[in-house]
Amino acid sequence: MPEERRERDLILAPNEYAFILDETKGNIVNYVGPHKTSLANTDQPVLFNDQTKRFDRCNLEKAIKPHAISPEGWYVVLKNPARDGKPPTSGTANSLPELDIGRKVNIPGPVSLAPWPGQMIRVIQGHNLRSNQYLIARVYEEEAARINWKKAVIKPQTSSVGEVSDGPEDGVKPDRDTPDLTMGKLLVIRGIDVSFYIPPTGIEVVPDQNGRYARNAVTLERLEYCILLDEDGNKRYIRGPAVVFPRPTETFVEKNRSRKFKAVELNEISGLYVKVIAAYEEDGREYKEGEELFITGKEQMIYFPRSEHAIIRYGDQEVNYSVAIPAGEARYVLNRMSGQITLRKGPCMLLPDPRKEVIARRVIDPGLVKLWFPGNHEALEYNSRLMNITRKEKSGEFVEDQQVKKMLRDEDAQTQEGQRTTEFSGDQFTRKQTFSRPRTVTLDTKYEGAVSINVWTGYAVLVISKTGNRKVIAGPQTCLLEYDETLETVELSTGTPKTEDHLIQTVYLRVLHNKVSDIVEAETRDLCQVQFDVSYRVNFEGEPEKWFNVENYVKFLTDHIRSMLRHAIRQYGIEEFYTKAISIVRDTVLGLPGEDGKRPGALFEENNMRIYDVEVLDVIIGDEVIDQLLVSSQHTTVRQTLEIASEKKKLEVTEQRENIRQEIAKIEAATSQLMIRLEEEDVRNRMAPEMAKIESAAEAQKRKLGAKLADQKTLDQIYSSELAREKAKYDMGLDVTRQEMVQRLEELKAEVQAVVSKAKAVSPQLVAALQDFSDKALAERMAEAMSPLAILGGKSVAEVFGNLLRGTVLENVLALSETHTAHEDDASE
Numbered sequence: 001m002p003e004e005r006r007e008r009d010l011i012l013a014p015n016e017y018a019f020i021l022d023e024t025k026g027n028i029v030n031y032v033g034p035h036k037t038s039l040a041n042t043d044q045p046v047l048f049n050d051q052t053k054r055f056d057r058c059n060l061e062k063a064i065k066p067h068a069i070s071p072e073g074w075y076v077v078l079k080n081p082a083r084d085g086k087p088p089t090s091g092t093a094n095s096l097p098e099l100d101i102g103r104k105v106n107i108p109g110p111v112s113l114a115p116w117p118g119q120m121i122r123v124i125q126g127h128n129l130r131s132n133q134y135l136i137a138r139v140y141e142e143e144a145a146r147i148n149w150k151k152a153v154i155k156p157q158t159s160s161v162g163e164v165s166d167g168p169e170d171g172v173k174p175d176r177d178t179p180d181l182t183m184g185k186l187l188v189i190r191g192i193d194v195s196f197y198i199p200p201t202g203i204e205v206v207p208d209q210n211g212r213y214a215r216n217a218v219t220l221e222r223l224e225y226c227i228l229l230d231e232d233g234n235k236r237y238i239r240g241p242a243v244v245f246p247r248p249t250e251t252f253v254e255k256n257r258s259r260k261f262k263a264v265e266l267n268e269i270s271g272l273y274v275k276v277i278a279a280y281e282e283d284g285r286e287y288k289e290g291e292e293l294f295i296t297g298k299e300q301m302i303y304f305p306r307s308e309h310a311i312i313r314y315g316d317q318e319v320n321y322s323v324a325i326p327a328g329e330a331r332y333v334l335n336r337m338s339g340q341i342t343l344r345k346g347p348c349m350l351l352p353d354p355r356k357e358v359i360a361r362r363v364i365d366p367g368l369v370k371l372w373f374p375g376n377h378e379a380l381e382y383n384s385r386l387m388n389i390t391r392k393e394k395s396g397e398f399v400e401d402q403q404v405k406k407m408l409r410d411e412d413a414q415t416q417e418g419q420r421t422t423e424f425s426g427d428q429f430t431r432k433q434t435f436s437r438p439r440t441v442t443l444d445t446k447y448e449g450a451v452s453i454n455v456w457t458g459y460a461v462l463v464i465s466k467t468g469n470r471k472v473i474a475g476p477q478t479c480l481l482e483y484d485e486t487l488e489t490v491e492l493s494t495g496t497p498k499t500e501d502h503l504i505q506t507v508y509l510r511v512l513h514n515k516v517s518d519i520v521e522a523e524t525r526d527l528c529q530v531q532f533d534v535s536y537r538v539n540f541e542g543e544p545e546k547w548f549n550v551e552n553y554v555k556f557l558t559d560h561i562r563s564m565l566r567h568a569i570r571q572y573g574i575e576e577f578y579t580k581a582i583s584i585v586r587d588t589v590l591g592l593p594g595e596d597g598k599r600p601g602a603l604f605e606e607n608n609m610r611i612y613d614v615e616v617l618d619v620i621i622g623d624e625v626i627d628q629l630l631v632s633s634q635h636t637t638v639r640q641t642l643e644i645a646s647e648k649k650k651l652e653v654t655e656q657r658e659n660i661r662q663e664i665a666k667i668e669a670a671t672s673q674l675m676i677r678l679e680e681e682d683v684r685n686r687m688a689p690e691m692a693k694i695e696s697a698a699e700a701q702k703r704k705l706g707a708k709l710a711d712q713k714t715l716d717q718i719y720s721s722e723l724a725r726e727k728a729k730y731d732m733g734l735d736v737t738r739q740e741m742v743q744r745l746e747e748l749k750a751e752v753q754a755v756v757s758k759a760k761a762v763s764p765q766l767v768a769a770l771q772d773f774s775d776k777a778l779a780e781r782m783a784e785a786m787s788p789l790a791i792l793g794g795k796s797v798a799e800v801f802g803n804l805l806r807g808t809v810l811e812n813v814l815a816l817s818e819t820h821t822a823h824e825d826d827a828s829e
Helices: 002-007 142-151 367-373 377-393 401-418 553-568 574-579 579-588 624-759 764-794 797-805 810-828
Strands: 008-012 017-021 030-031 034-039 043-050 052-058 068-070 074-077 094-095 104-108 112-113 120-125 133-139 155-156 186-190 194-198 202-203 219-220 224-230 235-239 242-244 251-254 260-262 270-276 280-282 286-288 294-297 308-313 319-321 324-326 328-333 341-345 348-351 357-363 398-400 450-455 459-464 472-474 477-480 486-487 490-493 503-506 514-523 530-538 602-603 609-619
Touching: 008 017, 008 030, 017 052, 017 094, 030 034, 043 348, 068 074, 068 120, 074 112, 104 112, 219 224, 219 235, 219 260, 235 242, 260 328, 324 328, 341 348, 357 367, 367 377, 367 486, 377 810, 450 459, 450 472, 472 477, 490 553, 514 553, 530 553, 530 579, 553 602, 574 579, 574 609
Parallel strands: none
Antiparallel strands: 008 034, 017 030, 017 043, 030 094, 043 052, 068 112, 074 104, 074 120, 133 186, 133 202, 155 194, 219 242, 224 235, 224 251, 224 260, 270 294, 270 308, 270 319, 280 286, 324 348, 328 341, 328 357, 357 398, 450 477, 459 472, 459 486, 490 503, 514 530, 530 609, 602 609
16 A cells, blocks of 8 residues: 555656646646645546647656757747747646647747647757758748747858859848748758758748758859759759759759769760750850750860750760771761761761761671671671661661660670679678779770671672672772672582582682682593593683673583583593593693793683693593503503612612712711821820920030030041051051961971971871861961951951851861860860
8 A cells, every 4th residue: 555655656856747637527737846746546647649649648657758958059849839828837736728729839949848738849959051051941820930030040151152053032141131921931041141040930940851951052063063953844054163052942953862963075076966945045046946956075075954955865875976987997877867878987986966877787688698708607696686676676777876786785784684693792892803904995896887898818709789880809808888789699510520500609709729620521532431530720810890700600611621621532542641631631721831831721701710720630441441451551661660760779779878988988087087187286285395395405415416516526536546546556466467377377388398298108097187287276376366356346256267267178177176165165164
């Protein structure tokens, strides 16, 4: 019970209030603090619901609410004020007075209010404005606005701003009298005039879509503009630099969430396609409604839109840019007025006037694409896409360039959409993987221009227009076709032999070094069938206009040459033809060589075609027996030729081998001589110091010998004198000895004669003994006498004496004497 009583006690602090419903009477009492009271069981706390405008029952704690406090610079918007204008009294219970339902008053702060039951209070901060901000105020009660206009809190702006656009005529300014305050009237409070504003009763500030009161004006820089759309549908274009405040009925036109736009920069290669939607006059010229203009950078480098202009766009493109046409390329330009399609050739920058010119792309039949661009599947696919576009647009044989680009972009977008993958959606860092590249321009005009035919070297095409004009283009050259021009198609026979069963179509004629092969069947003079393969080399010369006069020049050439060869081969027998087949064919087709050794060739005047060479690839004899005989004969001839060639080869090998050996010997000899010279040089280099020493020693010896030679004459004279004396002495001794020997011999003879005379009576043995004795004695004497001669000659006496007695009787005696002497020496030893 005590807790329940305490819960029914209402205790309010200062600046608090509570609504209590007396359930017995239906009255609502406003208790304002500070206050304390005990509630009866029939008292029910309630809250006023601003949305439903009803009192909702609640507990006591929720029923206690703070006062609405508006500090300095704020204000209170009070709905359903009391008629007497008095607020509830603090510290007591207040009964509900009569309220002015549906009315609304603005009360500037500072103020603290406890609302009466049924009142709605909203505390709003006073509106501070920068110079580029503004407020939209609306008159919700005309009479109260006029009465309280002077009570508005308005602080003038002290800061200055630059150029300001024309503002609303009924704007709020501090020094201005009361404006038109008609019910529902919208007023613009600009930040350039007012820095702080609190509206009076009768006027409310309208928030924007985001609930903000202060709205930002548009600050325009140079080359910027904005668009203001009024409720009546008129537009206002404001150029920068300026601060733009809209009129109360105007709104900013936004695009991509931006309210200001850049002026369009134009140059000589760009322009704008403009429609005049309202007549106007400028620079003395009148522009009528509906007139179309094409403004380029030549007339106006910077374009600001105006209310009388509407830009005509094709797709998303507003500015029309020039198309770069490189050298050797062109574009088809369609005149929208006359329907004529012209060819614009590069190099140039093509800026077509969209009022009367459109860049077109030519659609070519797939069959012609295969002929004109053989093997180019990319060109065939691209042309097929163009044909699909023409079927959708029903544009005939051409399609506008803008349509093609749009369709191709749509196809690429669909392809990329099918290839998209789920990407990470959280926070992430993205860093550049490459350096910042310089500004570049990439030209990819492969399929955007006119039909370009690249005529290769050695080929030619015939261009025919629908007006009947013909011209031949010989390569290497690039041909740009006019829109009404096409290429002449020629048919050529294929296979061997050439027939008309299988023809190919082409637009390219090979005019240089063309090669045509064929098989020719003929019959010789002895009725033998022959067949041979030939290959003709063909050039087209002279007037190009005649090159395409023959539709199938291959069949035309082969038929004529076959006839010529059959006639010529008919004049030869099989053996002669088999031997001279190549010469016969070349003489028949090319003619006989002239004085310069060159053949004239076969000229076809119908299309200036000339066969300048022919090759015979194979010759076949129809009769196998004759063929075998010819082959056998040829084999024999070849065998003999090969044997002779083999022997010649041996001779050449032998000559070369011996030449090689001779060369080797010469090289080795040269090497040996070189080695000897090198060794001599080496020895000479090594002996140079020794030779220098020897030369020095020789020089010294030479000087010594020179000195000695100078003394030789004196020495010779001395030696000659000494020799003369020695010789005289020796001669004297020799004469003495000779005389002594002669004398002795005389004595011996006498003694011998005496002995002989005495010995006559002696026996022969005694005689022999005596003779022997005599001889020995003579030898001894002679040896003694010859000893000086032996000394002079460097020999023994016995040798000298033996030499003197050689061949005489005394030779034996001397030999016996030597033997006897030797025995005696041995015995003594």
